[in-house]
Amino acid sequence: MKRISIVVFLAVVTAGVLFAGGKKDAVKTQGAAGGDTSLAYILDRQKLILGLDDSFPPMGFRNENNEIVGYDVDLAKEAARRIGVELVLQPIDWNAKEQELNTKEIDCIWNGFTITDERKKVITYSPPYLENAQVIVVKAGSPVRTLADLTGKIIGLQAGSSSVDALEDAAELKASVKEVIEYKDYLTALMDLDVGGADGILIDLVVANDNIKRSGKNFRILEETLAAEQFGIGFRKGEDALMNKVWETLLEMAKDGTVARISTQWLGADISLIGK
Numbered sequence: 001m002k003r004i005s006i007v008v009f010l011a012v013v014t015a016g017v018l019f020a021g022g023k024k025d026a027v028k029t030q031g032a033a034g035g036d037t038s039l040a041y042i043l044d045r046q047k048l049i050l051g052l053d054d055s056f057p058p059m060g061f062r063n064e065n066n067e068i069v070g071y072d073v074d075l076a077k078e079a080a081r082r083i084g085v086e087l088v089l090q091p092i093d094w095n096a097k098e099q100e101l102n103t104k105e106i107d108c109i110w111n112g113f114t115i116t117d118e119r120k121k122v123i124t125y126s127p128p129y130l131e132n133a134q135v136i137v138v139k140a141g142s143p144v145r146t147l148a149d150l151t152g153k154i155i156g157l158q159a160g161s162s163s164v165d166a167l168e169d170a171a172e173l174k175a176s177v178k179e180v181i182e183y184k185d186y187l188t189a190l191m192d193l194d195v196g197g198a199d200g201i202l203i204d205l206v207v208a209n210d211n212i213k214r215s216g217k218n219f220r221i222l223e224e225t226l227a228a229e230q231f232g233i234g235f236r237k238g239e240d241a242l243m244n245k246v247w248e249t250l251l252e253m254a255k256d257g258t259v260a261r262i263s264t265q266w267l268g269a270d271i272s273l274i275g276k
Contacts (some may be wrong), residue, residue, distance in 0.1 A: 008158035014223070016037035036110060042107060047086040050076050051106030054091040055185040058210040058266045059112035059231075064073045071266035072110050075129075078258055079249045080207070095160035098122060101236055108246070109234035114162035124237050126247045127229035129274050133205040134166040135225050139193065139217040144200055147173055156181040156189045163202040166227040173226070187272070202226065206267065230273070250274050 040046050052060040052072070060070040068089045069195045080087035097113075101123075115125050123191045138144045144153065150173065157163035158206070159182040168176050174180070181188040181198055189201045190211055199231050205225070213220050236244045253259045256276030258263065 006176060012158075015176075034135045036239060036241045038119075038242035039234070039245050040241075042085055043084075044241055046087075047088050048076075049088045049090050049105070049107045050111075051090050051092040051097060051100050051109050052111035053185060054089075056207060058111055058206065064207050068086060074262045074266070075250065075253070078253060079261075080247055082252065083245060094158065094159075096145075097160065101136070101234065104236075107235070107242070112206065112231050113234050114165075114204075114229045115232040116162060116165055118165070119234070120158070122237055123234040124232055124239050124243050125232040126250075127273075128232050129148050129250065130206070131231040131271065131273065132231055132232040133225040134163055134202060134207055134227045134229065135205045136200045137190070137193065137203055137208045137212075137219050138200045140220050140223065142199065142220075144222070146222065148176075150200055151176040152178050154181065154197075155200045155202055156183055156192060156198040157202040158183055158186050158189060161186075161204075162227075162229060163204070163272045164189050166207045166229075167202060170226050171229065171247050173187060188218070190215075190217070203231075227262040 011025070020265070045234075053069070054060055054062055054068050056070075058070050059072045060068060078088050080104065084121070088252050090100075092106065097109050098119075103155070109123075112130075112132070115128060119125075119139065132215075136144075136147065136150070144150055147170075155167075155177050155257050157167065157180065167180065181189075185190065186201070186203055186207055187246060189198070189203070191202050192198050194217055200222075205221070208221050233243070233246060251274065254272070259272050259274050260270040263272045
């Protein structure tokens with residue numbers, strides 16, 4: 001009887017210890033799950049998947065060898081190398097970029113991604129790294145010289161881009177034009193401009209400058225701009241650990257001159273905001 005009591009007692013104590021330990025482990029696991037594990041997730045997987053529009057020069061686009069290259073691509077490649085992970089470039093439908101991010105098909109949006117108050121509600125942004133503006137591109141011989149000259153004209157822009165927001169904010173301009181055409185990407189929009197399918201294209205200034213220089217097309221940019229903007233890197237909402245690591249790495253790259261070199265190569269001058 002005494003032997004049985006001791007055995008039962010030990011069994012109860014052991015079960016209690018196991019239960020307490022299990023409960024402690026469960027609490028620990030819940031605590032880890034409830035924290036920001038975004039950086040650990042990337043480091044454990046050893047890769048950073050970057051979502052981009054691969055027809056958005058000079059930020060990210062395909063060269064003559066079908067390789068994805070560009071300003072943002074070079075910044076991201078060097079940042080990923082220093083963090084110690086592989087960079088994976090994932091072309092996406094720009095109109096579904098937030099969905100791609102939230103379903104973890106990609107880890108960040110780094111492709112001339114304009115910071116807006118509306119996007120900040122669902123995106124964790126890095127600090128701005130480049131200035132930009134929304135401008136109108138027309139053919140060199142066009143009679144359009146000012147925004148007012150677009151009255152009754154057809155303008156185009158990229159679906160899901162900040163150009164859409166800029167036009168919404170310019171209510172008077174939007175009401176004055178005959179039609180607004182949304183294109184999948186800016187290269188298609190500019191080709192349509194060239195053949196007369198549109199009278200003007202609302203586009204990012206850095207993209208417009210690069211296209212005119214690279215293509216040699218007889219385009220010009222109106223002096224009036226619609227909106228001043230800034231580019232940032234977008235991460236899933238609340239993923240500050242990953243964002244901070246990427247930004248700290250970019251600051252290191254600015255300090256040692258890497259950012260200046262990449263900016264000069266792609267943009268013609270060091271106009272980056274990183275570390276300034």
